[in-house]
Amino acid sequence: MNLGMRRTAMASGAALLLCHERHGHSSDEGNRVEVRGNLLMRPVPVWLLGIALAPMLCLTACTSDNDPASGRAATTTPRTSADPFEEKKLTAQAQSGLDAVTEQGQSMIESGVERVADGVHTQPDLAAGHSYELTVICAGKGEAQIVFTPGKTAPKKAAPCDRSVVFERFTSGKALRIDVEGDAQATGIIAWRIDTI
Structure with a gap:
């Protein structure tokens, strides 16, 4: 059996x-x-x-x-990756805006284009005691914050992600770090550039 x-x-x-x-x-x-x-x-x-x-x-x-x-939906929604077409469009907008406001006579030290989610984190090799200008354009939604370390270099400054142009002039010290980070709701692209004055 x-x-x-x-x-x-x-x-x-x-x-x-x-x-x-x-x-x-x-x-x-x-x-x-x-x-x-x-x-x-x-x-x-x-x-x-x-x-x-x-x-x-x-x-x-x-x-x-x-x-x-x-029974119920999840309380948190996972963050999805950006649409490639939308990301390409915002990159072009931010970069063209940056190119339009940068004076041709200035000497560029560093520049870049980053996702807001990644932020900008740079330690440029600048001569101490010299003056420079940081230009930031954020295209997308929300707002980013520009932070200099040490803090006495320049005050913290907001950069709205509506393609507004934000300038910050500063005098470099021996060691400098610049961070541009989006808030919790911010999305999009950040274009930035450091020029000598």
Whole structure:
């Protein structure tokens, strides 16, 4: 007898035993063997049936309890990558805006184009005591902040991501770091340039 037939026989036998007990038959009738078709049926104790069914009941209860997909939406939305076409468009807008306001007579030291999500982080090699100008254009949404380290070099300044041109003149010290970082809601492209004055 294979495993499937044995399980069927056990379940049917238990059902037969329950039926006998409900109709007032004595417990010694549970040892009786009955033949149905090609199956040899022997009743099994009720406690054995309970042991066999307990794991299935536990699995059913565990899988149906608090399913987050069926009950409610997730509280946070993962941040998706920018649309390549939109990113290319914003890059062109920011770069063309930067080129339009940069004077031809100035000498460029550094420049770049970065995603707002990545920000600008540079430590330019500038001569101490000389004057420079930082130009920043952010195209997109939200706002970015320009931060100089050390802070006495220049005050913190906002750069709205609406293609506004932001200038900041400063005198470099021995070690300088410039960061331009977007706020939590900001998206888009930052174009920046450092020129000598």
